[in-house]
Amino acid sequence: xxxxxxxxxxxxxxxxxxxxxxxxxxxxxxxxxxxxxxxxxxxxxxxxxxxxxxxxxxxxxxxxxxxxxxxxxxxxxxxxxxxxxxxxxxxxxxxxxxxxxxxxxxxxxxxxxxxxxxxxxxxxxxxxxxxxxxxxxxxxxxxxxxxxxxxxxxxxxxxxxxxxxxxxxxxxxxxxxxxxxxxxxxxxxxxxxxxxxxxxxxxxxxxxxxxxxxxxxxxxxxxxxxxxxxxxxxxxxxxxxxxxxxxxxxxxxxxxxxxxxxxxxxxxxxxxxxxxxxxxxxxxxxxxxxxxxxxxxxxxxxxxxxxxxxxxxxxxx
Amino acid sequence: xxxxxxxxxxxxxxxxxxxxxxxxxxxxxxxxxxxxxxxxxxxxxxxxxxxxxxxxxxxxxxxxxxxxxxxxxxxxxxxxxxxxxxxxxxxxxxxxxxxxxxxxxxxxxxxxxxxxxxxxxxxxxxxxxxxxxxxxxxxxxxxxxxxxxxxxxxxxxxxxxxxxxxxxxxxxxxxxxxxxxxxxxxxxxxxxxxxxxxxxxxxxxxxxxxxxxxxxxxxxxxxxxxxxxxxxxxxxxxxxxxxxxxxxxxxxxxxxxxxxxxxxxxxxxxxxxxxxxxxxxxxxxxxxxxxxxxxxxxxxxxxxxxxxxxxxxxxxx
Numbered sequence: 001x002x003x004x005x006x007x008x009x010x011x012x013x014x015x016x017x018x019x020x021x022x023x024x025x026x027x028x029x030x031x032x033x034x035x036x037x038x039x040x041x042x043x044x045x046x047x048x049x050x051x052x053x054x055x056x057x058x059x060x061x062x063x064x065x066x067x068x069x070x071x072x073x074x075x076x077x078x079x080x081x082x083x084x085x086x087x088x089x090x091x092x093x094x095x096x097x098x099x100x101x102x103x104x105x106x107x108x109x110x111x112x113x114x115x116x117x118x119x120x121x122x123x124x125x126x127x128x129x130x131x132x133x134x135x136x137x138x139x140x141x142x143x144x145x146x147x148x149x150x151x152x153x154x155x156x157x158x159x160x161x162x163x164x165x166x167x168x169x170x171x172x173x174x175x176x177x178x179x180x181x182x183x184x185x186x187x188x189x190x191x192x193x194x195x196x197x198x199x200x201x202x203x204x205x206x207x208x209x210x211x212x213x214x215x216x217x218x219x220x221x222x223x224x225x226x227x228x229x230x231x232x233x234x235x236x237x238x239x240x241x242x243x244x245x246x247x248x249x250x251x252x253x254x255x256x257x258x259x260x261x262x263x264x265x266x267x268x269x270x271x272x273x274x275x276x277x278x279x280x281x282x283x284x285x286x287x288x289x290x291x292x293x294x295x296x297x298x299x300x301x302x303x304x305x306x307x308x309x310x311x312x313x314x315x316x317x
Numbered sequence: 318x319x320x321x322x323x324x325x326x327x328x329x330x331x332x333x334x335x336x337x338x339x340x341x342x343x344x345x346x347x348x349x350x351x352x353x354x355x356x357x358x359x360x361x362x363x364x365x366x367x368x369x370x371x372x373x374x375x376x377x378x379x380x381x382x383x384x385x386x387x388x389x390x391x392x393x394x395x396x397x398x399x400x401x402x403x404x405x406x407x408x409x410x411x412x413x414x415x416x417x418x419x420x421x422x423x424x425x426x427x428x429x430x431x432x433x434x435x436x437x438x439x440x441x442x443x444x445x446x447x448x449x450x451x452x453x454x455x456x457x458x459x460x461x462x463x464x465x466x467x468x469x470x471x472x473x474x475x476x477x478x479x480x481x482x483x484x485x486x487x488x489x490x491x492x493x494x495x496x497x498x499x500x501x502x503x504x505x506x507x508x509x510x511x512x513x514x515x516x517x518x519x520x521x522x523x524x525x526x527x528x529x530x531x532x533x534x535x536x537x538x539x540x541x542x543x544x545x546x547x548x549x550x551x552x553x554x555x556x557x558x559x560x561x562x563x564x565x566x567x568x569x570x571x572x573x574x575x576x577x578x579x580x581x582x583x584x585x586x587x588x589x590x591x592x593x594x595x596x597x598x599x600x601x602x603x604x605x606x607x608x609x610x611x612x613x614x615x616x617x618x619x620x621x622x623x624x625x626x627x628x629x630x631x632x633x634x
């Protein structure tokens with residue numbers, strides 16, 4: 001019988017599907033990315049994953065027999081225990097998809113699944129900025145805002161699988177009006193990419209800035225660093241709001257480190273200004289903010305980590 | 318050799334010391350209370366505890382040989398692992414007091430210690446409103462505000478022993494100016510007994526209310542229930558602020574139940590109005606608020622529970 005020597009990690013995104021082949025130490029040996037545009041149906045996504053995995057294995061002169069386990073994540077609420085994606089964002093539109101069972105059926109190897117932010121936290125925990133730390137919080141800031149919580153070296157998913165859904169947090173400055181379904185939550189409205197863009201647009205005028213009315217969140221932060229007053233105001237508000245949320249999380253959890261990731265969260269100017277606000281409020285605890293070490297690979301590395309710790313895998317390090 | 322059949326629980330407060338003798342099931346068989354006014358020095362408090370324990374045992378025709386363990390709590394920051402009270406409020410003024418070791422020296426039985434709010438959470442978890450629940454948060458609202466967090470059936474103390482120090486939380490409405498040392502924190506300023514009293518006084522005028530300028534927090538809440546407009550405004554603000562904090566904690570931890578205790582927290586009107594605000598903001602999760610079942614005994618029952626689970630006690634249920 002062939003001894004499993006490899007793992008497969010899968011990052012299912014709203015626009016991209018990424019599959020990696022790794023050795024049992026978690027080192028990626030080959031990877032492939034493909035689009036998920038027009039591929040929404042769970043069965044079609046599973047078929048794409050199978051194709052990608054097969055291609056990676058064939059190129060490496062391996063077969064599915066060499067694969068010990070597969071780890072996968074999708075954006076949305078996931079019951080990790082039963083391996084069911086309960087709900088994803090409107091991009092995917094999944095409801096109660098038994099992702100773990102479907103992967104195991106399609107590939108014939110043990111599978112484990114979780115949501116993308118939790119996977120990113122797991123990736124940073126094992127291979128990135130949280131390596132060697134027992135307690136930290138990964139905060140993903142992209143279009144939306146979410147957190148993956150590592151307590152005592154393990155992912156804390158919460159009794160309802162939604163621990164860390166911090167995009168809806170209420171802190172000074174956030175709207176007190178409950179957001180409608182599909183609208184950004186309190187914290188997201190001031191810190192998330194979509195909220196930042198619309199704030200720039202609503203405050204924009206030719207008198208206030210020479211920059212165009214259409215900017216992405218990272219372009220706004222770049223403009224703030226370059227000295228644009230309108231952009232500085234928006235960056236400062238985002239930093240203050242994020243600092244308040246991190247301060248509150250520290251009071252509740254005592255986590256000494258926060259790893260910032262996601263396309264918006266990786267901007268150094270946001271980290272620097274948020275840390276400066278935190279210093280003013282910190283009391284006994286002074287949470288430290290660092291940027292994600294894995295960047296856009298955090299989820300994929302977390303998926304590989306998940307495959308490493310799938311029950312009954314003999315090589316669990 | 319005598320088989321230990323009893324436990325001792327100790328609640329060290331800023332003004333009162335309470336000691337209880339319980340059987341190994343945690344049922345109190347006798348109790349005694351004494352003042353701690355003018356007794357500040359740790360050694361004197363330990364001596365008072367020893368006297369109280371001796372008296373309880375003698376009355377029950379027992380001796381220290383019958384005591385399996387002692388559990389004790391003091392208000393303040395406690396390193397439960399090493400049994401050291403790191404700091405208490407100005408009332409006690411303790412710094413780095415090795416309470417566990419001092420109790421074991423004085424009484425000759427295994428001891429375990431934690432802070433008062435954590436003990437109350439433990440008490441509610443085992444004997445009170447959280448019985449049978451794996452995940453809930455106990456919120457103590459007296460002069461100040463703090464939380465004891467039960468996750469997966471166990472006390473979550475946090476890596477720095479200050480998990481649940483929610484009195485400093487920042488939510489919409491709280492001051493964004495960091496409080497000076499000894500001043501109430503953000504949440505405390507609007508929800509804690511001291512903050513409520515001073516808000517009543519600063520807003521009070523003969524035109525606004527017929528009630529006196531000196532009222533306690535619970536008197537203000539009573540006045541709100543009786544229809545006093547000024548009191549209603551203060552209660553509503555406290556309820557809204559508390560609801561926001563609970564909402565944020567739910568997003569982070571997913572805890573479905575919050576047990577409200579402490580002299581102010583036990584007021585039903587605060588619970589009812591806070592629950593009503595929460596209903597408007599709740600999304601997937603709808604945290605339920607209930608009043609403490611143990612009331613003023615929560616800490617003492619928690620101390621007894623702590624004695625039950627002291628390592629090496631044979632009767633751990």
